[in-house]
Amino acid sequence: MLGDSRTEGAELVLDQLRKAYDRTLAVEDVGLQVRRGELVSLLGPSGCGKTTTLRMIAGFVEPTSGSIWIRGRDVTRLEPYKRDTAMVFQNYALFPHLTVFDNVAFGLRRRRMPSPNIRSRVGEMLELLELGGLERRYPRQLSGGQQQRVAVARALVVSPSVMLLDEPLSNLDAKLRAGTRVELRRLQQELGLTAIFVTHDQEEAMAISDRIVVMNRGRIEQVGSARDVYLAPATQFVANFIGASNTFSGTVAGAEGDSVVLHTPMGTLRGPRAGSANKTPAADAPASLIVRPEEIRVSSPDVETGLDTNVVRGVVQVSSYLGATVDLSVRGATARSFSRAEPIMLLACTRSEPTSACAGL
Amino acid sequence: MDRAMEPRDRAGVSPLSSFDGGQTAEVLDRSSADGHQSLPTAPPVTGDEAGGSPGTAWLTPWVLMLPALLLFFLLFVLPQARLLGYSFEPDPQSAATGLTLENYGRLFGDMHYLGILGRTLWMGLLVTVITLVLGYPMAYWLARLETRWKTVLLVLTIFPLLTSAVVRSFGWMVLLYRTGVVNQSLQRLGIVDAPLPLMYTLSGVVIALAEVLMPFMVLTLYGVIRGIDRNLEEAAMDLGAGPLSTIYRVTLPLSAGGVLAGSLLVFSLAISSFVTPSLVGGPRVQLMATAIQEQTVSLLNWQFAATLSAVLLAVVLVLALAYSRLVERSGDRSAVVPV
Structure with a gap:
């Protein structure tokens, strides 16, 4: 059990999180506290447990043991639709049968917001992400970069306590990626968002994060700023993986x-x-x-x-x-x-x- | 350990990007291997290379299709044309000759035959709705199942198709008789006082046909639902939609094509089915297929049988056309986002 002192001030707390599949351990004893307005990256090679950890926070994967706290509330066994998180998927997962407007409005409608409010809120969000004028387009009529921004808008619009980003830049071409990365960071800081950012790209993690969680084989190898993990790697794995x-x-x-x-x-x-x-x-x-x-x-x-x-x-x-x-x-x-x-x-x-x-x- | 050392300058290749490179190379290798396999089998199709004049190159596909086209013409187009021709010929018992619309006049002017047509369509609709309502959850469950028993369950779904419709219909007769298993169970449980009239009624035909045609609906829906990205359902839930809301707002609209295709398939098969209606329904439940059989075999009025067949065919054709229009329209919207 967690004392109040440990959850206080932390927007998201992972405590001794563990996920076992049949015989393999996907995530082992992951503990982390994320402050409000902080962007924390989960960084590691594929199969290191970073995505499983993210999906446990979202509620798509049930932890074998351990607990997850969002704003001081234990959400470990809570269904995904009752959690105050919003995810940007790697493939964006935009609803192909809905327009850009309806995609972004989806979360607000589920929260039963009155429709005039929805219109203005969605409008604001589309303006913020430079998607004005594309309201009536369908996802497949958009470029990759536009689709990515719609996915971000759809998650942002519900003002989640914790925003979850699952390699949101990996489907963009290299030129667009660097620019989008800076844009995403600016947006996150401006809105004071708490965010968990999953990536396998160390440069991306270093560029965007307040803190980096380096993971390997389901375990946390090191938690620290980009400077920490680069200049003072805690383990040989971190030293080899970063830079x-x-x-x-x-x-x-x-x-x-x-x-x-x-x-x-x-x-x-x-x-x-x-x-x-x-x-x-x-x-x-x-x-x-x-x-x-x-x-x-x-x-x-x-x-x-x-x-x-x-x-x-x-x-x-x-x-x-x-x-x-x-x-x-x-x-x-x-x-x-x-x-x-x-x-x-x-x-x-x-x-x-x-x-x-x-x-x- | 290793005597070699590899000092790299700043911004050297990260271990990660070289890992990605390895993956790409593997994919490329595989595709080039495929290329090697397919290259020698590619026939020289251009007229120039074959030595013929360039002007005849367009003929090649037609020549290759000729046997199939011939069979198609002999075994499908010709009989269908003959059938349609029959429907415009006068009743064999009248002395009239030449082409006539009197068969169609008789069908659409007689409440008896209109009743048969209406009953058949109603029966098809009921069977379609039942298989859809019962089949969708089953197809959804199968499509989202992650267990090694999945194959076994799929084979079980197809299993009814491996037994003859005659056998299955006899099975339903055993179940549906006044003294059959269903009625006896219902009476023993005190749910009904007198046995329900299930045999030789439309209800019995609908129940039996729904079971017989269920695999078509489930398999069609299974394929379509399995093609829906799970992330879409997760995204909906993540944004606050409960499980039912997610299915209603995301899964169902995205599987609309499958719902349409499965419904069209089941409806067409239901209204044209003969074995089950004639065994379970008997002579008291007159449907299009049984009426056609009666006209052909008992009354030897091939002209009127052809007319009934032509109307049945027209119904299916109209539905198929409507279906393709609907799919084209929904296809514009629900094409899957390229990843």
């Missing part, structure tokens, strides 16, 4: 204060200890150093760096020019098969704040 990273595996050579020294096939490397590993790692224990690409400097081998650690020599295998950046595939110095290629030196630098992680053990 590009380079993993150097080896064994622990020793620890000095907050930093750990690793022996790797590429040489001796030093990095800060990951936030979750509080105890000092034992010597010779397997560990990996994860370095963000932007923390790596590349130079030719004859440059004097003045550094004794975090210098790795290697051979460029593939160099891909991508405009703003260059992707390099490099084989470590100990691999001799690429001797004909030009040898270079990589320097893995660390800044003052913890920018890379040493996880494992």
Whole structure:
């Protein structure tokens, strides 16, 4: 049971939420508190339980155990149509037999709002989403972007306590997606909406969210701001899933204060200890150093760096020019098969704040 | 562990997008495999490549269709034309010759035959409504069922079609007789005092036909309801519509095509059915099919039998045309949103 202190101030509370199908556990012990006006993303690869969690909040999936609270009310066993949530579906799920107006008015009519009020409210909402003049169109007569905005309008118009967005941008083309993302965020902040946003796109999650919940195999790996999950990943999964990273595996050579020294096939490397590993790692224990690409400097081998650690020599295998950046595939110095290629030196630098992680053990 | 390291520059490829790329590639692979399979079987259809003059290329499809067209003409068009021809010939017992409308005059001028036509249409309507009302929930339940028993249940639905209508009608006779199972049960339970007249009545025919034709309605509706995106029902519920409201406002309108198709199918089969009406209804319940049989076999008046058949055919044709018009109109609106 939940005390009042835990539900107070939180618009949505998930407590020890768990969903089991036959023998597989889709969602395991998911706990989360979402404040009013906050946009929280559930981020993870497909099958990580993010959509199941969203559908449990909406009421389409009944949790095996645990509870869901919306505005201090236990809604765990409440039917979807009695919950104060509104969902934007991945395929929009617009009613094909109804016009844009009737689609948006659907929720208001079910709430028995008088029809003059419905007309003005729907009109406002269509204006807000730049859908004015399309009232009498049917969904199939709209472009993908317009359909998406109708789906958002249909959910927004009922002023839900919690708005649920199930990959609402994934069916838009890449150009439209970035713009719509910003628009959605602006709308959410302007209206002070509480929203849960499910996505498998880490860039999308980072761009739009107040907080990100990184999920994997039905469990929460980390909850934090975009900055938190990128700069201080709690687990190796988060480090690999969020952003590009380079993993150097080896064994622990020793620890000095907050930093750990690793022996790797590429040489001796030093990095800060990951936030979750509080105890000092034992010597010779397997560990990996994860370095963000932007923390790596590349130079030719004859440059004097003045550094004794975090210098790795290697051979460029593939160099891909991508405009703003260059992707390099490099084989470590100990691999001799690429001797004909030009040898270079990589320097893995660390800044003052913890920018890379040493996880494992 | 691994000796290779792959430092990437900023905004390098995320693990995620490469995962998506993998999926796309898989799909492409599959389609190209299909392409390989279909390529060698594609016949060279253009006249140029076949060596013939380009002007005859349009003939190819017609030549290929010729056997089917010939059969269609011999076995369908010709007999139908002959049937229609009969209906305009005079009564064999009169001395008149040439073409005449007197058969139609007789049918539409005689309350007896108008009664048969009216009774047949009424019976068809009742059977259609009963199969629709009982079949829709069943089709809905089957379509939304998620269990491995689903196939078994579907086969059970089709099962009645695997037994002959004669056998099933005899079954209904056993049930519906004055001393049959239905009447005995009703009397023992004290629901009725005297046995209900079910055999040799229109009620009996409607009950039996509704059972016989139920699979057609259920299967038609099943296919259509299964094609409705579940998300649409979820969206309706999410917006505050209860289960009944959801079915009434979303599922039912979107399955209107299936309701129409199933109804047309059941109605046509009901008004033209012969075995069940003649066994369960007997000579006391005169319907179009039994009247046609009587005219053909007992009275040897093929001309009038043809007239009755032509009217029955016209009714079905009119309904089929109305149906296609309705479907075209609703199709404009309820085409599924591209995903």
